[in-house]
Amino acid sequence: TPFRAVVLTLFPEMFPGPLGHSLAGKAQADGLWSLETVDIRAFARDKHRTVDDTPFGGGAGMVMRPDVVDAAIAGSYPGEGPIVYLTPRGRVLDQPLVKDLAREPAVTVLCGRYEGVDQRVLEARGVLEISIGDFVLSGGEAAAIVLLDAVVRMLPGVVGKTESLEHESFETGLLEHPLYTRPQEWNGIPVPEVLMSGHHARIDAWRRDQAEDITRQRRPDLWSRYVAAQKQEQEGRS
Ligand code: ADE
Numbered sequence: 001t002p003f004r005a006v007v008l009t010l011f012p013e014m015f016p017g018p019l020g021h022s023l024a025g026k027a028q029a030d031g032l033w034s035l036e037t038v039d040i041r042a043f044a045r046d047k048h049r050t051v052d053d054t055p056f057g058g059g060a061g062m063v064m065r066p067d068v069v070d071a072a073i074a075g076s077y078p079g080e081g082p083i084v085y086l087t088p089r090g091r092v093l094d095q096p097l098v099k100d101l102a103r104e105p106a107v108t109v110l111c112g113r114y115e116g117v118d119q120r121v122l123e124a125r126g127v128l129e130i131s132i133g134d135f136v137l138s139g140g141e142a143a144a145i146v147l148l149d150a151v152v153r154m155l156p157g158v159v160g161k162t163e164s165l166e167h168e169s170f171e172t173g174l175l176e177h178p179l180y181t182r183p184q185e186w187n188g189i190p191v192p193e194v195l196m197s198g199h200h201a202r203i204d205a206w207r208r209d210q211a212e213d214i215t216r217q218r219r220p221d222l223w224s225r226y227v228a229a230q231k232q233e234q235e236g237r238s
Contacts, residue, residue: 003033003155004081004106005148008072010051010113012037014141024149027158035148036076040064043071052114061115069110069121081106082128086140086147087116090129093147095170097130101147102154109147111140173226174215177207 007015015037019025027033041049045068052062073083081104091097101107110117110127122129132143153159169176180191194206216223 001105002031003102003104003152004036004078005033005151006036006038006076006078006106006108007111007144007148008038008040008069008076008109009111009141009144010040011111011139011141012039015145017145019145019148019152023158024152027152027155030157032155032157033152038072038076040068040072043075044068045071055115059115063115064112064117066118066121066124069117070124073108073110073121073125077108078106080104081108083108083110083125084147085110085112085117085122085127085129086132086143087112087129088131088134088136090131092134093130093132093150095150098147098150099154101151107148107151109140109144111144113139172211173222173229174208174211175219175222177210177214 009015016025016028016035019035020028024033028035041051044051050065051068052064055061055063077083082101084101084107086109121127130143130147132146137143154165159165165171167176180195184191184196192206194202197203212223212226215226
């Protein structure tokens, strides 16, 4: 049974966007997942189709009304899976969370515009707040596309066995090693000799060294965790 993504947004025309192309688009055409876009404005009750209002207590911008957002959820929730609200205040997305979401039968994604959504509807609906990183977007739509792209490629059957997910960044706890292809010499720069050797054990060892070096240099946070995990493994073996 295919994975269902339901996106609630004031800008339904932004979807499917990139999710209609490449890997995610192919997977949708193959029936591995479906995307339903719901226009929040269709759930506004007044003749001006109002979805937002000024914040109580003052302050800049506009806040999405809880009654309208609640009606949009009531009218489109698929009956299973988490309701995710994309906000820089949320838990920061990482690959373990992506994998958890990919194990769900469905994910309902609420995209905010303006300054945000009234807190009461988030609590009443038990919404899971997720951020895609420590920066601020003008709305949740781009974040929803990022989140769903990451989730869809983890669904069973989406990425073929040959592309195998197991060596990629974050799976091993390291950033991935650098990649090279033809031509063998470009701009006077040769491909590293070892990759031309056909010696698979040496190639694997070289790639692991490269991955470790780049992770140590760029991501001391990942490196510390990796070193700790290696140490745990060492202890487990002895
Ligand atoms: N909306 C605005 N900024 C965001 C972010 N960093 N993550 C998720 N949703 C957002």
